[in-house]
Amino acid sequence: MSLIRKTAAELGELIARREVSAAEVAEAHLDRMAEVEPKVKAFLHVDRETTLSQARAVDARLDAGERLGPLAGVPIAHKDIFTTSDMPTTAASKILEGWRPPYDATVTRRLREAGLVILGKTNLDEFAMGSSTENSAYDTTHNPWDLTRIPGGSSGGSSAAVAAYEAPLSTGTDTGGSIRQPASVTGIVGMKPTYGGSSRYGLIAFASSLDTPGPFARTVYDAALLHEAFSGHDPMDSTSIDAPVPSVVEAARQSDISGMRVGVVKEFGGDGYQPGVLARFHEAVELLESLGAKVVEVSCPSFRTALPAYYLIAPSECSSNLARFDAMRYGLRVGDDGTRSAEEVMALTRAAGFGAEVKRRIMLGTYALSSGYYDAYYGQAQKVRTVISREFEAAYHQVDVLVSPTTPTTAFPIGERADDPIAMYLADLCTIPSNLAGNAAISVPCGLADEDGLPVGLQIMAPVLGDDRCYRVGAAVEQALESRWGGPLLSKAPAL
Amino acid sequence: MSAITRDEVAHLARLSRLALTEDELDHYATQLDAIIESVAKVAEVAAEDVPPSSHALPLTNVFRADEVRPSLTPEQALSGAPAVEDDRFRVPRILGEEA
Numbered sequence: 001m002s003l004i005r006k007t008a009a010e011l012g013e014l015i016a017r018r019e020v021s022a023a024e025v026a027e028a029h030l031d032r033m034a035e036v037e038p039k040v041k042a043f044l045h046v047d048r049e050t051t052l053s054q055a056r057a058v059d060a061r062l063d064a065g066e067r068l069g070p071l072a073g074v075p076i077a078h079k080d081i082f083t084t085s086d087m088p089t090t091a092a093s094k095i096l097e098g099w100r101p102p103y104d105a106t107v108t109r110r111l112r113e114a115g116l117v118i119l120g121k122t123n124l125d126e127f128a129m130g131s132s133t134e135n136s137a138y139d140t141t142h143n144p145w146d147l148t149r150i151p152g153g154s155s156g157g158s159s160a161a162v163a164a165y166e167a168p169l170s171t172g173t174d175t176g177g178s179i180r181q182p183a184s185v186t187g188i189v190g191m192k193p194t195y196g197g198s199s200r201y202g203l204i205a206f207a208s209s210l211d212t213p214g215p216f217a218r219t220v221y222d223a224a225l226l227h228e229a230f231s232g233h234d235p236m237d238s239t240s241i242d243a244p245v246p247s248v249v250e251a252a253r254q255s256d257i258s259g260m261r262v263g264v265v266k267e268f269g270g271d272g273y274q275p276g277v278l279a280r281f282h283e284a285v286e287l288l289e290s291l292g293a294k295v296v297e298v299s300c301p302s303f304r305t306a307l308p309a310y311y312l313i314a315p316s317e318c319s320s321n322l323a324r325f326d327a328m329r330y331g332l333r334v335g336d337d338g339t340r341s342a343e344e345v346m347a348l349t350r351a352a353g354f355g356a357e358v359k360r361r362i363m364l365g366t367y368a369l370s371s372g373y374y375d376a377y378y379g380q381a382q383k384v385r386t387v388i389s390r391e392f393e394a395a396y397h398q399v400d401v402l403v404s405p406t407t408p409t410t411a412f413p414i415g416e417r418a419d420d421p422i423a424m425y426l427a428d429l430c431t432i433p434s435n436l437a438g439n440a441a442i443s444v445p446c447g448l449a450d451e452d453g454l455p456v457g458l459q460i461m462a463p464v465l466g467d468d469r470c471y472r473v474g475a476a477v478e479q480a481l482e483s484r485w486g487g488p489l490l491s492k493a494p495a496l
Numbered sequence: 497m498s499a500i501t502r503d504e505v506a507h508l509a510r511l512s513r514l515a516l517t518e519d520e521l522d523h524y525a526t527q528l529d530a531i532i533e534s535v536a537k538v539a540e541v542a543a544e545d546v547p548p549s550s551h552a553l554p555l556t557n558v559f560r561a562d563e564v565r566p567s568l569t570p571e572q573a574l575s576g577a578p579a580v581e582d583d584r585f586r587v588p589r590i591l592g593e594e595a
Contacts, residue, residue, distance in 0.1 A: 102572035195552045209551045238558040239551070308535040319512065326513075328587050330576030342588040347515035354514070360524060363508040364531060367500065370511070380538045382548030387541055389549060421527060422534055438552025464553065 003028040008074045008168040008222040015073035018062065022073030026055035026117050029075045033119065033166045036496045039147055041139045042161035044080050045088050046120035051075075058115045071229055072115030077161040077170035080121035081128055082108050082213070083202040087118070091204045092136040093126045095325050095332045095353030105202020106237065107171060107213050110230040119167050122157030126355045127322065128178055128206045130154050131427035134418050135357045142414070143186060145454055145493050149411040152182025152427075155216070159186040162216050164496060169226050170216040175207050176310050177407075177431025179214045180443035184406035184457025187445045187489045189223045189474065190216045192431075194464050195438035196241040198227075199234035207317035208239075210310075210435045218490060220444060220474040224252035227467070243465070251468035255476045258292025262473070263399035266299045268430045274409040276449025280456040281405045284446040284477060288403070291476055298398060300391040305384050306433040311425060312368045312381035313436070319365030322358070325350060360421060389437040396463045401473055404430045406443040406457030434461050442470035444477055445489040455489060499532040500525065 003011065003025055014020045030048050037043060058073045083089045083101035085108075090096045104112070111118065125135035133141045133156025141156045143149040144164040151160040155172030159182030162170050172179035174192035183190025191214045198213040205211060215226035227248050234240045264285055269278060289295050327333040327349035328342070335348035354362070368377040395402055407427055417424040434441040443457040458477060462469035482488055502525040509516045509524075516524070570583050579586035 099576050102568050102575050235558075235560065239553075239555065241553070302541055305538055305541050308537040311531065311535045312538060323513075327578060329585055331578070333578035336579070336588050338588075340588055342590045343513065344515075345588045347510075347513045350513050351515040359512075359514055359516070359520075360527060360531070362512045362514065363505065363524060364528060364535075366508050366512050367504075367528070367532070368535075370508075376539065377535070379548055380541075380543065381535075382550060383543035383546045384538050384541045385549040385552075386546050387543055389552065422530060436552065 004032045004165045006168065007219050008071060008217060009225060011074045011168060012070045012072060015062070022055040022058040022117055023052055025073060026051055026075050026119070029119055029167060036164050036166060039142060039496055040144055040160050040164045040166070041141050042077065042122055042157040042164065042166060043120040044090060044092065044123050044138055044157065047087060050086055051117060051119055055117045058117060061115065068115040069229060070225055074116055074169065075119045075167055076111060076116045077120060077122045077158055077167035078108065078111070078118050079124055079155055079158050079171045079173060081124055081173055081204045082171060083204070084108050084118070084121065087121055089121065089204070091127045092124045092138055093353065093355070093358070094137045095349070097332065099331060103202065106199035106234045107230045108202060114229040116229070122155070122161055122170060124157055125154035126358050127204065127318070128154040128173055128175055129318070129357050129361055131177070131181055131424055132417065133157060134414065135355055137355050140414060143411045144496060145187065146411065149413055149454070150185070152185040152411065154178040155182050158216050159183055159188060159190065162188050162218060163490060163493065168218065169222060172214055172216055173203060174212050174214055174435065175210045176314060176435050177428035179216065180431045180441060180457065180459060181407050181427055183216055183443040185411035185455060187455030187493065188216055188218055189220050189442065189444050190214065191223050191227055191442040191470065192434065192440065193227060193231055193467055194241070194440045196239050197245060197465070197467060198231040199237040199240050201234055201236035205321040207314040208321060209317060210314060218488065220471060220478045221252045224248040224471050241465070245465055246468040248467050248471045251471040252475045254472045255479045257288065257473055257476045260293045260401070260473065261399040262288050262293045262295045263298035263395055263402045264295060265303065265402050265404050266297050267301065267303045268404035272408050272426065273405065274449060274451065276451045277405050277407070277409060277456050280447040280449065281458065284458045285403065287477065287480055291480060296399060298395045298402065300395055300433070302384060302387045302391050303433045306388055306436055307425060307429055309381040309384040309388070310432045310436060311364070312377050313385065315361040315365035316368045316378050317365070319362045319369065322362055325353065357421070385436045388433055392433070392437045392439060392463070400462070401469050402461040404459045404461070406430060406459040410449050410452055410454035410456060430459055438464055440464070440467040440470050442474050444474045446477065446481065447489070448492065498529045499536070500529050
């Protein structure tokens with residue numbers, strides 16, 4: 001089997017045994033990227049030499065007998081929202097075009113320490129605001145299953161790169177579903193860790209109380225290996241959790257879920273859900289039952305209000321966070337001709353540097369936070385956030401995990417929702433509640449929709465610090481479905 | 497009645513330091529009006545006695561020892577600056593002509 005089809009775990013073992021070098025593995029993936037990038041466009045920045053020199057450095061460390069982790073030498077695609085000192089970092093925004101950060105994000109640093117080899121920086125919706133990657137200021141990424149469709153978003157470059165075998169692993173960030181939804185629509189695994197379980201230091205901020213870095217992979221076990229490699233407490237992020245966490249790698253090795261209590265959230269289904277998505281979801285629930293899980297229906301009525309609450313909280317935080325792009329210290333500056341004031345230069349720069357969705361959200365957030373509207377909008381949304389967290393808590397008294405479809409529909413056509421923000425926001429209907437409550441949640445492939453033959457994702461949600469439950473149930477579902485399908489779902493994807 | 501007027505959008509754009517064109521103001525007024533109408537559904541949840549959450553998890557202050565630690569050099573800190581003069585960020589004038 002060619003190197004690009006192997007799992008990250010397999011590659012890590014081959015490299016550790018020195019049967020193949022990290023440089024050869026990197027080269028195989030760079031060649032694959034050269035072949036399919038013109039169609040997929042997952043990457044914003046690729047630099048063959050920087051990547052190969054990283055790989056050769058890992059080879060040298062291994063040859064010198066240094067003991068690195070299980071992913072040493074394995075290539076990874078890195079979302080272009082994490083700072084990298086040796087590659088540009090743009091957040092897919094014109095306001096950061098060409099910016100070379102003077103430091104590495106904690107996630108970047110930990111990837112390097114674990115010996116992972118960064119293949120390049122992947123495309124995203126500008127500042128992670130969107131569900132299709134169409135809001136990138138640079139390029140539109142295409143879904144490897146059907147090049148006329150979106151790869152999800154905001155981490156759409158990262159999902160497409162893994163689904164197209166350009167990389168076995170990639171990083172993402174999930175603020176309202178930006179890992180789980182792209183994983184779902186490209187037929188791969190994507191995990192949003194518990195908020196605070198992975199560091200935000202060096203992650204360009206969108207909504208700080210929600211932003212969570214997490215892994216993409218083609219298998220649940222690979223996702224767990226990557227999760228463990230970059231997560232954990234970081235003194236540089238004051239909201240990072242300083243407590244022992246259960247091993248997700250151990251959990252991903254389990255496939256016994258007999259006796260586990262699984263709750264089906266009543267509110268996720270019905271109008272607006274594609275029949276093929278619901279059909280695959282109901283089959284997955286039956287599968288969980290056949291594996292010995294005890295399935296019950298639970299009701300969380302306020303989840304229906306999670307989407308509006310999110311579209312007040314996230315834009316409010318964004319309007320504050322993006323104030324840092326002031327044209328003074330880094331990034332774009334336009335209109336500084338010696339006659340204009342700093343304030344005029346700032347307003348001209350931000351108008352030129354931010355795209356439409358970012359401007360919409362900044363203004364929406366400014367509105368929700370302004371005096372006279374604060375109580376009715378931002379204040380009320382924060383109360384709804386409390387109610388949603390309480391409903392989760394009540395549900396987790398009855399069950400160990402909750403399940404739902406990851407997204408209401410499969411990948412939609414590029415352009416279909418580009419000018420309709422409200423339709424676009426609906427893609428995150430099922431993923432947002434876990435962000436508001438800070439819970440862990442994973443998306444694993446559960447089949448293809450009958451109508452369009454496109455991937456459907458099963459979302460498995462667990463309480464704060466219950467990340468291991470997501471992996472355990474995810475691994476059980478993956479094992480059972482792959483034996484039914486005779487291989488991974490991705491093997492059914494058309495050749496690129 | 498619309499939730500937000502074009503004049504209000506112009507005001508928001510000023511507060512947000514976004515120099516929008518007339519066409520953009522029209523466009524965003526329509527879109528923001530629809531979005532605000534849709535997010536106003538948060539009012540449907542009865543939550544008078546519920547405390548607001550600014551965060552998902554309980555937060556406590558995090559302290560560290562007040563010690564000098566390695567940080568960016570002036571060259572690194574200025575490396576992305578649009579304009580630099582004498583090891584400083586060079587910025588357009590901040591005060592008005594009359595000041």
